[in-house]
Amino acid sequence: ALAHLGYPPAQAAYLINAVYQVLTLVLLQRLVASLVDGIEARSVGWLIQLIPIAFTFRIRANHEQAVVLCLLLAVYGCERARRSASWILVTAVGLVGLLLVKGVFAVFGPLACALWLLGRVRSAREGVGKAWLGLGAASVAMLLAAWVYGWLYGAATGQPFWSFYLSRQLGVAAVGQPGALLVRKAYNLVWYLGRVLWFPFPWSLTLLAAVVAWRRRRESPNGPAMAGALFALGLCALYVGAFSLSDRRADRYIFPVYYAIGATGVVAALRALPGFRALAERIDRAQPWVTVAVWSLTFAMHLFAGRLGLPTIKVWTAES
Numbered sequence: 001a002l003a004h005l006g007y008p009p010a011q012a013a014y015l016i017n018a019v020y021q022v023l024t025l026v027l028l029q030r031l032v033a034s035l036v037d038g039i040e041a042r043s044v045g046w047l048i049q050l051i052p053i054a055f056t057f058r059i060r061a062n063h064e065q066a067v068v069l070c071l072l073l074a075v076y077g078c079e080r081a082r083r084s085a086s087w088i089l090v091t092a093v094g095l096v097g098l099l100l101v102k103g104v105f106a107v108f109g110p111l112a113c114a115l116w117l118l119g120r121v122r123s124a125r126e127g128v129g130k131a132w133l134g135l136g137a138a139s140v141a142m143l144l145a146a147w148v149y150g151w152l153y154g155a156a157t158g159q160p161f162w163s164f165y166l167s168r169q170l171g172v173a174a175v176g177q178p179g180a181l182l183v184r185k186a187y188n189l190v191w192y193l194g195r196v197l198w199f200p201f202p203w204s205l206t207l208l209a210a211v212v213a214w215r216r217r218r219e220s221p222n223g224p225a226m227a228g229a230l231f232a233l234g235l236c237a238l239y240v241g242a243f244s245l246s247d248r249r250a251d252r253y254i255f256p257v258y259y260a261i262g263a264t265g266v267v268a269a270l271r272a273l274p275g276f277r278a279l280a281e282r283i284d285r286a287q288p289w290v291t292v293a294v295w296s297l298t299f300a301m302h303l304f305a306g307r308l309g310l311p312t313i314k315v316w317t318a319e320s
Contacts, residue, residue: 013061018299020065021058025049025291027072032263034079035224040267043280045291047266049298053199053251053258058302063101064255070098071112071256074138078113081134082120082127088134092141099142100149104169108238110139115234119227188244194316195251196236199258203265207232210268225267232260249318
């Protein structure tokens with residue numbers, strides 16, 4: 001569409017990716033703000049931009065940023081639907097968008113929304129029943145969109161879409177590598193957990209430390225902040241558990257997990273480290289320009305670094 005409007009075709013996907021990034025930051029801040037105070041939510045907006053996966057995907061022509069954006073839109077719609085039924089439409093838009101971008105793997109969308117609402121039942125019961133009904137309606141809209149897409153495809157090509165598509169996706173995913181089955185699945189699990197530790201670093205470590213502290217204090221899993229942590233950990237278990245079953249491995253398959261763990265880890269660090277929180281409070285005086293400045297600076301750095309021809313270092317690749 002941008003190319004038809006005169007924008008350079010080779011650059012169009014990069015521009016759209018940048019738009020998705022910005023919208024993701026806005027939605028992520030708003031979602032975090034529904035659980036914790038302002039300074040913590042605003043700090044997530046600029047600190048999440050400094051995790052390793054953000055540098056890897058800062059200028060990319062693929063759809064992972066769109067996946068995170070649609071997932072956030074669906075979850076945020078569920079959160080706001082507790083107070084206003086009109087936000088059910090936002091959840092439906094997020095889920096349908098996820099379907100059109102990610103296909104069969106959009107199944108993680110309704111599951112993520114359900115995880116969010118389960119966490120909110122423990123911290124804020126008001127309106128949760130309405131949100132559950134909204135999620136059901138949005139899921140039906142998702143199924144209807146899948147049916148309409150298949151019908152339009154068949155009308156245009158004379159061929160069925162979903163039977164071919166599902167056999168292709170699930171068939172390739174089911175292809176195994178040499179070795180014992182349980183050993184391969186355990187290897188996949190460890191491989192993905194390594195990604196979960198590294199790509200949201202260092203906030204993955206602060207969240208891990210917070211979980212250990214909660215366990216030692218036997219803290220009850222109630223309260224908004226705890227709901228956010230449980231959602232992030234549940235989403236991690238959902239994605240890592242599902243994709244560990246396939247011997248096809250890629251960093252991008254669990255892309256939303258990096259942002260969930262990273263955002264929750266930022267909040268955990270702000271609560272556990274007084275010195276770090278004091279620094280964040282000083283920086284917060286310049287908001288919202290801090291978030292804008294970090295995005296602009298890191299984007300410019302990526303463009304400049306790309307011209308240097310530096311070697312790419314990758315440890316423990318998907319093929320290893």
